[in-house]
Amino acid sequence: MAETTQNGAGQAGSGSAPHTLLGADELILNMGPQHPSTHGVLRVKLKLDGERVAGSECVIGYLHRGVEKIAEHRSYQQFAPYVDRMDYVAAVSNGLGYCEAVEKLMGVEAPPRAKVIRTLLTELQRIASHLLWLATHALDIGALTPLFYCFREREEILKILEKYCGARLTTHAFRIGGLQYDAYDTMEKDVERFCADFLKRIVEYEDLLTGNRIWLGRTKGVGVLSGEDAIAMGVTGPVLRASGVQWDIRKAMPYAAYDQFEFDIPIGKNGDTFDRYVVRMEEMRQSVRICRQAIGKIPAGPILAKVGKVLKPPVGEVYHAIEAPKGELGYYIVSDGTVQPYRVRIRPPSFVNLQAFDKMARGHLVADVVAIIGTLDIVLGEVDR
């Protein structure tokens, strides 16, 4: 059955000869942009033979705000809050990437204390982002309850972020050159309490899902992406690592204070949805490990390097990438020596990872399409920018 459909599959709408199981016409199903599980405003045109996907096409741009263009008309500091609105479930990570890119362009470095606090908050944000992924992914596959458990834990992280900078979602937590706010008094205690609770709670999720026959059936062998394909398509982050490629920018090209901490990079073997699930679950544990090390050694000292009120980076260009929760988040900034960037180009992980969707979805059923969208962990704010 799969033979017949997979061979006859071209791009959706490309007019290849219909070659379906029953010789019937193919059904073009328009999934989204308003659909409960396309994670925002993704629109997927599916070419279906019965319930089997014969081809697909992602239509994006419904959330395009021209973030890169806006950057050309803002000063470097003014643009910083805009990047929070890209991957809005991991705003801290976005801010870190941007601040470090501008610092690199200007040749300044954040003080050690700022670096450790940045690392700590970014790892907390990674856990929050992964929790949101788990919640929605499980919901897409039909498990209702993990959603509420995950939001319960995510809430604790958001509380810590709120205590730190006053905002929960679009935090604008960092400043170019370091930090605006110092760590609040009981931050170490809050983080430690969260870490201790979270390690117990994550066992609950695994109880609900990892050994569950239905969960295994729905995730194993679904949306397989080989390591070569993943590299060829520029896929990064947990999706790449689940395909067995050990590539994590935190280890490969350490930034912030990651070189001071010990942590492992979990990798998968088969590159299927289950492996991506396992990799992300393990990443959350590793993030807890980093957080625990970080609260132990936040150095004393200043939190903001001397950068001055008006930023005028020298003429030049810079590319700086960080390991955001969803993959490699890169900023390419060109400076013409004025207070505004000449050009900012952002490499968002979700956008690049979404490329792999068609390859992963071919030959699977409609039910798997939502599982694959979920496992890619895309955020449309970042795809469309």
Add this chain to the structure above:
Amino acid sequence: MTHGLQELLKAVLASPYTLPVIYGVVIVAVLPLVAGYVVLVERKVMADMQARLGPMRVGPHGLLQPIADAVKLLLKEDIIPEKADVWIFWLAPLVSVTAGMLALAPVGIGPAFQIARDINVGILFVAGISSLGIFGIVLGGWASNSHYSLMGALRSAAQLVSYETAAGMALVSGLLLGGSLQIRALVEEQAKQGVWFVALAPVAFFIYLVASIAETNRAPFDLPEAESELVAGYMTEYSGFRWSLYFLAEYANMMVVGSVATTIFLGGWLRPFAGVGGAAGTALDCLPGALLLGVAGYCLYRAPKQPVAVQKLVMVAVAGLCAALAAALLAPVFVAQALWMKPGIHGAFWFLLKVGGYIYLFMWLRFTLPRYRFDQLMRLGWYFLIPVSIVNVMGIGIALVLHWERGMHLALALGLTTLMTLAVAGVLVRAELKREEQLRQGAAGDAYAG
């Protein structure tokens, strides 16, 4: 003139159809309310399992939420898609809800209270009528003229065909043991044998449990309305009152399968150890009353802790209600004059408790398990449930023949049958696991071929 009226009234009262008609009207009037409160219970149970409170705003602890929901649904704009087939679109939900309600007709809530009447093909009637509900779903999905609806309808049709067979086979096992299709006879047979059929044919009960979840389109088999895939499946284009009819049909169907399972496998309105008399019997008879007294006591204990006066009042009122019910349940046990009430109200208590437990199990599964995929659902039905149920029915037939003809002890014969069926199930599971393993070794992308 008045004489004529009196005559007419007498004739009406004497007619054997009067009481069933009144019952029927009551059911049609009450069922939506019951369904609404089952939904409230479901939301509260779900909230409890998900570390939150559930509806709390409308009335104390959300007690009036179903009423508010019903009003909202009735007042909503009635939308019929432009390209829908209007007549079928209009008719389909009615078919579903009628089938659901009609199937409740012969269900016996107690020895004294059959909803309509005790027809002699009782179980067959229930099974037949409740399967008609699928027409409402298929027609509704088709008439909506929407891709999601169509796919939901197709899934639903395939699902029902696959699981009706297994459910039917499981029912046949129970009917073989009971020797009748009539509901009262089935329960009385269980009373006579002194054992519920779930103990004699546990495999059949399990198969019926799984198949009935699939038949009522509940999670983890809720593919026809799988929200994350098909938006709302066959109900996507429905809104307002029509949508609520589908909703009502779903809950009516849950009550139907719960009642059938209770009647055939769980001893209907019998209390546990129905044959036990004497002091132990009296103690068991006190159980319903004691249970309600316990609830009343707990409500009184919690009442002072409620933050708002109105909530305290409601807790006290609920406690009073429970205490009154407890008194009614205890009276026949201790007061000789009230003995005639005992079979009726005790029967109703046990029956509703068992149906409630069955539905609770449905809810519990829904909040715990992810959803099956369509091919997995079909595989489970055709490669596991149907073969196992057929083997089980044949085994039970053989066991009964051995019991009647050769005088073999019934429990022994049926125990051997159960073991044999479990062995067959084990072989099937092993074959399935092996197949999965092979698929994983081979091309993973082609994992669903065949």
